[in-house]
Amino acid sequence: MKAEIITVGTELMIGSTLNTNGPYLSRKLTDQGIEVAYHQSISDGREVIEEALRIALGRSDLIFLGGGLGPTQDDQTKEIVAKSLGRKLIRDKDLEEDLRRYFSSRNYKMTQNNLKQADIIQGSQIIQNKNGTAVGECLALDRGYLYLLPGPPREFEPMVDDLVANYLPKGDFDIYLKSIQVMLLGESTIESRLRELGLESPETSINTFAKLGEVEIKIISKLLREDPDKAEKLAYHERVIQELKKEFAPFIYSEEGEDLAQALVQKLIKKGQRISFAESITGGRLAQKITSVPGASKILKSSYVTYSNEYKIKDLGVSQDLLARKGAVCQEVADEMALGLYKRTGADLSLGTTGEAGPISNENKPIGTLYFSIAHQGKLVEGKKLDLRGDRQSIQEKGTILVLSHLMAYLKRGENHDQ
């Protein structure tokens, strides 16, 4: 079963908007064991939409068309699709009622254009939209299904979730999915290790999804519901999960699909430990990652961005002599930052970062050099030099993720010792 995604919108063609709908839907379909074979992006225009649809109808079983369902004149997707399929547009009385209620409750004036949103293509099922006035549609075709969805991501994404749960053809397969989040290893390292392990089977595939410094490993098994060997194949799926969990054990930070900061905040809340940061090179990013997680106030003590030597001395008590002798970019300064921070805040975990993000090196240290230090109850427990590559922002961002990763690895080691 081949799937094809068509995203409509002139803003996509001039590059003014990143297309996030396509990848969002792609991930969800891949999770269902469905192969996404094609993705077309086109501008808002009758001929191009007709052409894209014609191409897709000729080669794909599931067609997803996103965008062009709004009430403005540009949004003519529905009419074009109806015409291409030789079907009529029918005014849905319930939808019309809903729209009238929506507009009158807000004291908006409703135009004929707005009413177009109550038209649906003959024979289609309505997919409700909780975040907007344009509903989605699901049409059974000779060969498969066509889905119409609105373009704005905050409408598109929840509707995709609904669609995947309730409007995909129930094939003869059951899907088993497990996700493992890994830190401190590059995607290519993980992929070559996966190739060596050779665990994939016709039913069980392993995909990796990389974000900066974090990699998600997804194990997907697509098993025929009536397969006589199903129990055995399901056991194999479980075996693959166990092998990967063993293989990457020190590097796994979550099996719940969380990002690193979320997993870290949860772990600290569970341990009842509080944290604080003294940031030079990371410039506020450590605090920012932690405060982006709900519940951060439970575990974050005061945090400092001490970018200048002056405040490393004043706020953290870093030795003036050390700074004069070795400069700000060295392990000793990171250590003194972490220790000085502990004195100030008494946080269970205090972290210091210092380094050179470029583009010009102030102290003649290589650009991309980062030192971090972690103190636990005021005792130095972990500190290291990282050599980072890329431009200023990549160095800062990558460094932040790596420092949080080393903190997580430290906390994990502590748990293993406890056991």
Place this chain on the structure above:
Amino acid sequence: MKAEIITVGTELMIGSTLNTNGPYLSRKLTDQGIEVAYHQSISDGREVIEEALRIALGRSDLIFLGGGLGPTQDDQTKEIVAKSLGRKLIRDKDLEEDLRRYFSSRNYKMTQNNLKQADIIQGSQIIQNKNGTAVGECLALDRGYLYLLPGPPREFEPMVDDLVANYLPKGDFDIYLKSIQVMLLGESTIESRLRELGLESPETSINTFAKLGEVEIKIISKLLREDPDKAEKLAYHERVIQELKKEFAPFIYSEEGEDLAQALVQKLIKKGQRISFAESITGGRLAQKITSVPGASKILKSSYVTYSNEYKIKDLGVSQDLLARKGAVCQEVADEMALGLYKRTGADLSLGTTGEAGPISNENKPIGTLYFSIAHQGKLVEGKKLDLRGDRQSIQEKGTILVLSHLMAYLKRGENHDQ
């Protein structure tokens, strides 16, 4: 002249990578007055590549094919393109030499697969790649041009810049481009104002490009080089720029393509003013935005993330009584944070933020409430309540950009008074 972009890579089809190459190239082509009409994304596979190329050759004048030029077996784009066009692949002796030198200088072993990178399609011009071993190619076709480019963005993007400057067909047009960066106004507000102004002409188009809280307005005029009315049309282009600069004057923060943080750091350096932040709801994001800009160390004094009431009192001297009486989420606390911060750091500009990012409200204030306060030389000059929508991270991020925007607007007003 219609352009079509084809991006190849299975990682795009399963949604594991956002496609940034397509939008990057789209923006560059739009800047050249070239209409991008189609964008196809496909997986690494002989048939799908052949099919995509066949479709594109039938309808587009400029075809850009990105990805699939690496040395691994998946990367077969070049062979497929050559075959589709009925041309041969020819080993380029200079490229072979370069590759051998590259591998021997790094003590890497070179395989037959690696050598494939020295093959180019008969009749094509080579586009050099400064960041990788896969060169690009430019082929003249009957109808137009076909360009092959490697997939990794750090190779793709500089090669696109080179391509746009040197390998696009010299049409009969000259392109005039001006970019204006606007803050504190939504894209839809700007667009409806642009519609009212009605300044577009057949030669002069106006596009908007929105990032969170920042909008870029681009004025592009595409003038026939030999147009007898060229001078007049160019004067019109300039008039449009002047009208838009007048229309959006209080909201323009740059005409140099900078982002808001860059423009702010430049302005503060020019003024010789230093800044510091006391962040509660923004959680380190203000410092992070400023430190992401080179030269930030010149203008950033120490900065604090005081997430808890305890440290609002301890580090900033916010009154315990006030916190007990009115809670942390109010204008008075933001004001006291800004003033307390000035006492600590003596920064010319000190900013405080407090608010409720959700998902649960601690003090029964509406989620999305943000108060900020700006002190200039220890005197309160600007403070306001913002009502933000979205999830926790959107509230924090949008709030950060808006606070920086209000700071920029304050600095701009100061300059106008000075004049």
